[in-house]
Amino acid sequence: MSSENGQGGGGAGGAPPEQLALIRESVREARTPRAKPRTWRGAALAERLPVARVLVDKGVLHLDRYFDYAVPAELDADARPGVRVRVRFGAGRHRVRDGRREGGGLIDGFLVERLAESDYSGPLAALAQVVSPEPVLSEELLRLARAVADRYAGSLADVLQLAVPPRSARAEKRPSPEPLPPPPVPDAGSWTRYEHGAAFVESLASGGSPRAVWNALPGPGWSEEIARAVAATLASGRGALVVVPDGRAAARVDAALTGVLGEGRHALLTADAGPEKRYAQWLAVSRGSVRAVVGTRAAMFAPVRDLGLVAIWDDGDDSHSEQHAPQPHARDVLLLRAALDKCGFLLGGCSCTVEAAQLVANGWARPLVAGREQVRRAAPLVRTVGDGDLARDEAARAARLPTLAWQAVRDGLRHGPVLVQVPRRGYVPRMACDRCRAPARCRHCAGPLEARDAGALECGWCGRAESDWHCPECGGFRLRAQVVGARRTAEELGRAFPAVPVRTSGREQVLDTVPGTPALVVSTPGAEPVAEGGYAAALLLDGWAMLGRPDLRAGEDALRRWIAAAALVRPQGDSGTVVVVAEPTLRPVQALVRWDPVGHAVRELAERAELGFPPVSRMAAVAGPPEALAEFLGTVELPSDAEVLGPVPVPVPVARAGAPRRTGAAPPGEHWERALVRVPPGSGAALAAALKSAQAARMARGSGGGGSASGSGGGGEPVRVRIDPPDIG
Structure with missing residues (x-):
């Protein structure tokens, strides 16, 4: 440089x-x-x-x-x-x-x-x-930041803004505690449930650097298993770093680490701690006083000394993807750290992403799984009911539940709480024709019609009211809820089971835990609280709504969310039952029934390899006004094996359009387009370098583009570049 x-x-x-x-x-x-x-x-x-x-x-x-x-x-x-x-x-x-x-x-x-x-x-x-x-x-942190910037076509300064927290003078003046001696080597504990699990812990304790993709068994034991892996790494005189998707998961690992290691041996880095306390914890890690860290996304850059293990839990969660430039993913940052520091790597979760399956397929990591008998003993019984049965079943009218689901709730409430997962929050977000199930759309802009609290229909895109709707497909005049939100579901279940308390967990209020007494717990995906002793049963409603999203990851993401909820249910031997309302023949539903997320990820990987989709290929999304996008694509010197797909129209970002509604509708006459640039394996670095060079030259000429490859603004029309976009539609 x-x-x-x-x-x-x-x-x-x-x-x-x-x-x-x-x-x-x-x-x-x-x-x-x-x-x-x-x-x-x-x-x-x-x-x-x-x-x-x-x-x-x-x-x-x-x-x-x-x-x-x-x-x-x-x-x-x-x-x-x-x-x-x-x-x-x-x-x-x-x-x-x-x-x-x-x-x-x-x-x-x-x-x-x-x-x-x-x-x-x-x-x-x-x-x-x-x-x-x-x-x-430090030199190690600078080297990592440079590698992340190069991979994501971003600037080093942007990466360091993510890596180094804001300064607090009072925290710097506070002395950090003296480092403690290495703890004793822990026993393998519940790692013995997995094939090669005990060998993985022993390798860490002896100073080795094993790399594994871990498919965790259902139940609460995953946090203690992570803690034992960290303890084994510390016993070898090295440091360890664990990244989890949210504060609730961080609290569970924090409690497990305290139980296994005792006080003072690890730092908790989450936004809930506040700037001064978080910076004080970060300094303790930087100064070498603490050798173990657990935290959320920003902790992926924590300056742990003598790093021996990096671990990430539930890498498919959206929270692991940074929204600030250059928008790195925690999994990829930890992969870079494992390669640069030559340390151990652990990617764990109850489900399995396609990226995790690729690490095993190319031999970079080894699988860490349990035998089928162990899986059967730990997993609940999963039963399915097609969404078509919901309309034909007269017993479902009271609470939108088919007979099988209603019986599962009734039987489960005799023994403990029952979890009900709905894919949306709020109150009847989308409507459809009651006769043919065609989505109800606005006659002006074709946006989705929503039912407000007063019962009036309103377009979710342009905000126009609709007072005289009829179905253009079949001529019907009656509407039904296409996906019923958490609040409406709670009301309906409350009427169906009037003597049972109903609790909700979602965006407005997320519950950490619920008692083990009979109750209905209605939750959106990712907000499911942990029940004392596990749930007696779980209902996964409106599964087709998640599977029907126009997204490459729709099936993988739906299975991950289902398994995350089902993993909180008691084992089949304790009468734990899960009912999923989705078409039984679909691949993600069958993977849930068999409790085989790894097999689903392997098949998805094979299909993507055949079609040239990520992660087998590397991809970048380039978006902006049509003229600016065309000018950018005309000047960038892409690798010879690059393929440009599009451009196609996309919604204008909210910040650019200034729209008051959450949809980000553009002012009249303004629209954006997006092109996808795809390269085969081995050309990802060349693609990132080419896009970064073109964006830098464009900014130097004063053509706009903002502060980084992924930013916007500047002196002209913006062009946004994102490497490995999570949603390619």
């Missing part, structure tokens, strides 16, 4: 970047290297290593490089590699001091290294300030 003069902002003003680059190259070739840099102020410089190479905190791709600054003598002691600094950057603003001009405004940055001389010929601006002498950017 080349370095430039800090005063000039790396060619941010004046001549075009290409012309500036040629001028600077000719100057470098003609000049004689200097022992020390010259500064504007003529201040005394550090005697040894007077040049500081700085990464400025500007997440723009055409400035994604290091800049050289002079180190004043008064900052010599504190200006160590890894500290936060403030520097003057850019030539747009100036002020006069001591009769000399100083250019640019103050901007934050990180001091990367100290050098004896700079390869820049002109005068160097001096470091303005060392914000804190605390080194927060």
Whole structure:
């Protein structure tokens, strides 16, 4: 990565970047290297290593490089590699001091290294300030951040904004505890339920670096099994990192780690802790006081020393995908860490993603599964009922339940709580014709019609009211709920079982646990509380709504959500029963009945390999206004084996359109398009480099595109680039 003069902002003003680059190259070739840099102020410089190479905190791709600054003598002691600094950057603003001009405004940055001389010929601006002498950017973290930026066609500064938390002066002044000696080697515990489970723990304890994809058995034991893997890693004198999708899962692993390791041996990094406490915990990890970390998505960059194990739980959860540029996925970040640090890797979950199956298929990781007899003993009994039976079954009228589901609820309530999973929150979000089940759509924009609390119909896209609807397919005038939300389902079940308490868990209020007494617990996917002793039964309603989504991952995601709910139910030997309302012949439904998520993922992987879909291929989504998108695709130098699919119309992002509704409808006449760029295995790095280079050149010309490859804004029409988009439609 080349370095430039800090005063000039790396060619941010004046001549075009290409012309500036040629001028600077000719100057470098003609000049004689200097022992020390010259500064504007003529201040005394550090005697040894007077040049500081700085990464400025500007997440723009055409400035994604290091800049050289002079180190004043008064900052010599504190200006160590890894500290936060403030520097003057850019030539747009100036002020006069001591009769000399100083250019640019103050901007934050990180001091990367100290050098004896700079390869820049002109005068160097001096470091303005060392914000804190605390080194927060280690060589390992910088190397990881650079790898993530390159993989996702983003800027290093954007990645470091995700990796290094905001500073808290009070937290830095607080001393971290002394590190504790390694704990004793734990026994394998319930890892013995899995084939090679005990060998996996033994390998970690002996200093090995095993890599495994773990299909966890249903039940609450997964958190203790993760804790034992972490304890075995600490016993070998190394550190461990565990990333989970949400705060509830983090609390369970936190409690398990405390039970296995005791107090003071691990840090919990979640947003619930607050900025100061979280930064204090992060510092304890950075200083080496704590060698184990469990946390949510941002913890994937935690600076654990002597890393021996990285683990991720439920990698298919959307929460693992970062929404800020360059939008990395926690699974891929941990895969990079395992490769860079040569440490152990554990990907676990009750279900199995296609990406996990690929790691096993290409031999990078080994499967960690239980035998079929163990699965049968741990899993509940799963029964199915087709959605068509719901309309024919007269007994289902009272509560939208077929007879089989109604009986399962009644029998389950005799022994404990019953879980009811509905795919949406709220109150009757979508409507359909009662006769032919065709979706009810707006006559103006073809958007979905929704029923509000007062019973009136309203379009979910344009907001127009509909008072005289009739079905264009069959002419019917009666509507039914296409997918009934959690609140409406709770009301209907309350009428069907009037003597039973009904609890709801969803976006407005998520329950962590519920008592083991008889009750109906209505929950949206991902918000299911844990029941003491397990649920006696579970109903998975409106399964077709999740399976029918126009998404490549619809089947995989539906199975993952079903298994997550069913795993909270008691084993079949304790009369645990799950009823799923979905077409029994569909592949995800059959995988749930057999409790075989691995087999489903393997078949999905084979189909995607045949069709050239991710993760077998690498893909990028490029979106923007039609003219800007066409200009970008016309200038980018894609790899020779790249294939461009589209473009096709897509909804305008809410922030761009300024629409007041959640749908992100565009103002009249404005629309975006999206193109997908696909490359075969082995060309992913070339694709990311090409897109990053084209986006950087576009930003340097002032054509817009924002601060990073995935951002928007700037001086013209934005183009958004995302590597490995989670939803390709």
